[in-house]
Amino acid sequence: MGCGGGRHAFELYRRGASVVAFDMDAEELKTVADMFGAMELEGQAPEGSSAETVVGDALDLPFPENSFDKIIAAEVMEHIPNDMAAMKELFRVLKPGGQIAVTVPSWLPERICWALSEAYHTAPGGHVRIYTRAELEAKLKSIGFRIEGHHHAHGLHAPYWWIKCAVGVDNSENPLAKAYHQVLVWDIMKRPLATRLAEQVLNPLIGKSVVVYLTKPSYAG
Numbered sequence: 179m180g181c182g183g184g185r186h187a188f189e190l191y192r193r194g195a196s197v198v199a200f201d202m203d204a205e206e207l208k209t210v211a212d213m214f215g216a217m218e219l220e221g222q223a224p225e226g227s228s229a230e231t232v233v234g235d236a237l238d239l240p241f242p243e244n245s246f247d248k249i250i251a252a253e254v255m256e257h258i259p260n261d262m263a264a265m266k267e268l269f270r271v272l273k274p275g276g277q278i279a280v281t282v283p284s285w286l287p288e289r290i291c292w293a294l295s296e297a298y299h300t301a302p303g304g305h306v307r308i309y310t311r312a313e314l315e316a317k318l319k320s321i322g323f324r325i326e327g328h329h330h331a332h333g334l335h336a337p338y339w340w341i342k343c344a345v346g347v348d349n350s351e352n353p354l355a356k357a358y359h360q361v362l363v364w365d366i367m368k369r370p371l372a373t374r375l376a377e378q379v380l381n382p383l384i385g386k387s388v389v390v391y392l393t394k395p396s397y398a399g
Contacts (some may be wrong), residue, residue, distance in 0.1 A: 179236055184210035187229065190250075191217060193283030194224035196245070199231045200239070207231040224236040243375040247277040253387065255314070256282050256305045265321045275300045277326075280318065281389045282309045287296040293298050295343035323392040331387045333380025334373060338362060353397065 179199050181187045181239040187199040187210060199210050214229040223229070234240045236258055248274055255261045272278055283291075288308045291298050298303045315325050338358045365373045 179239070179249060179264075181210060182206065184213060186250050186252055188213060188217065191223055191227055191229045192224075193268075194227045195248075196227060196321070197229040198241075199229065200234060201231075202233065202235060204233045212341065213350045216258055229260075230242075237267060239267045239271050243270050244273045247273055247276050249276070251278065252281045253283070255280065255287075256307055256309065257303060259306050261307070262317060262321070265318055265323075269321045269323060269394060272394045272396055276394050277391050278323070278394070279389055280314065280392065281387045282314055282329070284330055284336075284385050285310045286385055287339065287386050289370045290336075291343045294340060295347055298339075298343050298347050301347075309388075311390065314388070315390055318390065318392055322394065322399050324395055326391040326393055328388060328390045330381045330385025331389055333364060333377045333383065333385045334365060335386040336380075336384040363379045 181199040181201045182203075183206060184199055187197050189385065190197045191214065199207065199214075201207050201210075208231075211231045214223075214231070216228075217223050228322075232240065236254065237260060249268060251264075251268060255264065260266045268278060268280075285308055288305070292305075292308065311328060315328075324330055338355070341352075341355050341358055342349075345355055349355065364370075
């Protein structure tokens with residue numbers, strides 16, 4: 179849900195899943211669909227896998243109850259004013275016994291971004307709240323989900339966003355921001371040991387995202 183540019187959807191497709199990439203941005207989903215097609219042509223999709231895109235509203239998911247074995251809702255809840263309604267929809271379409279991963283910006287890195295830049299969180303479609311992990315888990319638990327664990331991720335990304343907020347979130351030509359972005363791209367493409375170790379140290383402290391893992395009880399629905 180809220181697949182955006184499709185990063186998670188592409189990886190799931192490569193791993194042989196039957197993927198539904200859902201988002202409200204029809205134009206972005208066209209790009210995701212094109213990439214699915216290219217992956218199939220290049221043989222990146224294992225036999226038996228499938229991928230499709232669906233446009234819609236997170237508050238009214240166009241799927242029957244108990245549709246999905248697994249769901250990823252990555253960096254989307256902070257954009258939705260009525261987050262509880264979206265959580266209820268996720269609970270509805272997840273199968274009993276199914277698993278879900280919900281990620282949102284971590285409290286401390288997000289607070290720093292908000293303090294550095296008003297534009298960061300007031301732009302149309304921007305972030306409408308800052309979650310603590312306790313708040314996020316409490317909301318999800320109140321819907322009926324069972325909390326299974328959590329971790330923090332993307333510790334190397336937090337300083338990049340602090341730089342962006344300090345120099346202007348739309349200032350793509352700032353030398354420091356451009357240099358740090360190149361480091362992040364290099365890290366993603368090459369995954370060197372040095373940055374892997376650095377991120378393991380940084381994640382619990384300044385990880386940009388917190389990931390909460392949940393299940394829908396088998397007796398639900």
